Amino acid sequence: MSPASIHQNGPQTSQANPAEIFHGISHVSTDVNNAWYPLCTHKEVPKKGACKRPLATRILGQPVALFRDESNTVRCFADRCPHKNAKLSVGRVVNGKLECFYHGWQFDSHSGAVDHIPFLLHDKSIPAQAVTKAYPCVEKYNLVWVWPGDVEKADGGLIPFFEDFTDRKMMWSGWSLETPIDHSLWVENVLDHAHVNFVHDGQFTSRGLACPLKQVVTPTKTGIKGVQVRESEKFAHEATSLELEWVAPCLGIVRLVFGSQIANLYIFGVPMAPGMSRLLLSSYASSALMGVTMDHLPLPRGLKYLLQMNVPSRDAIAMTSQMRNMREGCSPLELPIACDEMAVIYRRWHARAFTDDVWWKGWNGTLDVEDLAKSAGQSCFGAAACGEFERDVARSSLWAPMCGKALAQRFANQRHESDPFAQPLWKNALMLAAAGAAGAFSAFYIDRILKSTRLFTRLFEQTGHVRCEM
Known part of the structure; x- marks a missing residue:
């Protein structure tokens, strides 16, 4: 299967009730050409x-x-x-x-x-x-x-708007990165909360916190929202609130509340061409400790890129392996379970929306979608489109300070910059030490926030001043 045909395959859900497949989102437009x-x-x-x-x-x-x-x-x-x-x-x-x-x-x-x-x-x-x-x-x-x-x-009023976008109390951070990964995988990844405990084990969560999970999904005007429900108390106070949302055609939103701290991540999987995308992160947080410090600290370029790419690099390991198997005949979602409900709904919509007719037909109007995928891959990614990116990502170190190196190098190359790691060994060693220290610093303070939240919640529950429903 070529990259051009990846987007056509929805989940294998033969046992699902056809009347429930779209979960009330049949009104969501599939005219993906006429969108911002x-x-x-x-x-x-x-x-x-x-x-x-x-x-x-x-x-x-x-x-x-x-x-x-x-x-x-x-x-x-x-x-x-x-x-x-x-x-x-x-x-x-x-x-x-x-x-x-x-x-x-x-x-x-x-x-x-x-x-x-x-x-x-x-x-x-x-x-x-x-x-x-x-x-x-x-x-x-x-x-x-x-x-x-x-x-x-084209109507400027159709550009998605959320209150964060104009709230001056929220700190903004953002970047984008072109990847030889189909845009649908980035969107679906945001809607798949079950991957977090394993893909990001040791980063901001742990595999030991994995427990039975289901999604309560509701339709919106532009997509769906999902609230994660865990059948365990061991995660109950890690996040006061966790909500996921998909906004057609390519926006996934993660809304997190940790006590008084808020972090909202707007993650776009922008469709560049079949099998390739521009990952764009636009995040808003109420505190610098919630992950937006990278744009505001005078860090060395290599260190800044390492920290920015630390989390998506783990996701890329999973998705490049998916891409390879999808090219060789698999569909993106073979055996969905209860916690995959948002992904199933999105995949069904995506199969209707992103047909071959959506893609550019070339300057003369006759370019085949397979040839488009090949040409775009060569022009945007060169050798990276032929497996180099996949190999580099797959071989990335899972050691936290260095797991983002492959994406960080791609990030610099996209900006016509020199390799941020092409410098004397002692500078690289110093940069890695700083990355480790920054990671430990962030982990320490996030842990302090979580512990304070637990203590505050339990204190008020015991005194009867507040009732918390988890």
């Missing part, structure tokens, strides 16, 4: 003058180039010059205009029309066909949103 997708954080498209190179990525297979115009407004153009079809993303931004690297053609930042050709004769006009597609693009809530579908249907 966050392609990166606002920081990843540098302000005018900071960088002269556009940001290249894909959405539903369509190659695009992101840049800022003269007024620092983010623009999104199709990544092709109409002259000789060179990629505009290898060009540069000059006075707020995208300039083709090959012959210096410049494009109006609003319309995408060519407005300057250096070698054009004075008595000739610019051809009317000299234009590249300009996508609706909005910078909002610290993210850059792009609408890949019909321009006339």
